[in-house]
Amino acid sequence: IYDIRELEDKNSIVEVKLNKCTSVFDEKGIFAPIYEESITNKISGDEVIVCIGQEADVELIDDKNYNSFFSNGIIEVNMDTLETKNKGIFAGGDIVSGPASVIDAVGHGRKAARSIDKFLGGDGIINYDEDLYNNNEMFIGREEGFGTLKREQVSYVDADERKINFNPFELTYEKDSAIKEGSRCLRCDLRLHFRHNPSPPEKYLRFNVENIEMVPSEEGVIQLLDDNKEVYHIKGTDNMKETLLEILNDNGKTAYFIYEADPMFTKRESELLQQYLQKHGKLPDSGDDLDDLF
Template structure:
């Protein structure tokens, strides 16, 4: 299952053991209580219809891990069993909808959010809803359903922040987000990522208003490599 590199690194720092190329095959229980999990080794061969590498079980490689708790995390996918015939379903088991109107292949039926894009950002789902509402209104009024693509002009111009030579040397790079110490964060459920202090936050705001500095700096770093 794909994972963000930073999250993997954080997990390793917290003492999590990652077992690679294995798949669960059986939950072991005794008198109604969890005792362990049987795993089997797999080998990646070929590609499945959705484009992912396909695991193949290696017979005779079963082994057992003793457990106190088990938290299944086996990906997410929409449950489309309630849909009648007529909807076009993608290879990833999501409903296909026109990205310009959010209307499906069934006239008058619109879809958006995770059921269309798969697990993604809440802001994208909100955008889908706003776009779908616009074209729902047009559909009900018998209006033109041709997608419109427009650019929204900024309402105000913000002058670039003029950095001093010292600031150019000290704040051109993005500050690292402070984190809870490992020994502390493994004992609580509070946010691992902390906030920038006032100085770092102000410097980041200055840097944000000078995107050109960012690109020039990255180009210089690339040339050094």
């Protein structure tokens, strides 16, 4: 194994000077390469593609305090608590373990959170707040129609500029583009709370007892759809679940439904009927059976 020490460009011929690596990991298994400076090699070619490694950004730690944190390029910690040699300061991730996985870094984050909580006088029990998930809408996505939004493209450094250096060439989003890209978010934090995630998501649900049981017994507006997923009835009601169950027992036309909780359900019903009228030029044809129900 060799490490690049120098690149020279001589009349369009690139020469790479290498030093031999005699050891990659230390006795603790941490990435800490050692090189034998006297053992070298040279390779010439028309072009060299450099695969650049990574190292920790330690600019926040000044030279005076560097040695109180670092040993062999990583921060020394108590692996049970992730506290550094400086009391009350914790560290985790690759800066502690050397190159590892994202899973390891996430685990360090949770362990450090527990240790910090104890350090501040807590019991070290860190759990997510279930209340954050109890009152969410049942439809994923932050914006209507998010499933069909196109990905925003980032801009790049001009090729003439980036070919002469190894600086990052992919630029960040402009503010407006970042907001648009964020609107495509699927809200993956809620993924475990959904039984079925159609892609792209659809508002309507299959008209069956299982789905109706999820509907709250609250005021709101229901929309009924046929097999072609066309709305044929819109109705405001003071108890959405009860109304849907009545329709389930007495009507065979409904294949799908949409519900929307709203204490001002008569107003919302009127708005939806107006929208339907503008789109179709007529009011929904609910049929005699449903007229009898209501």
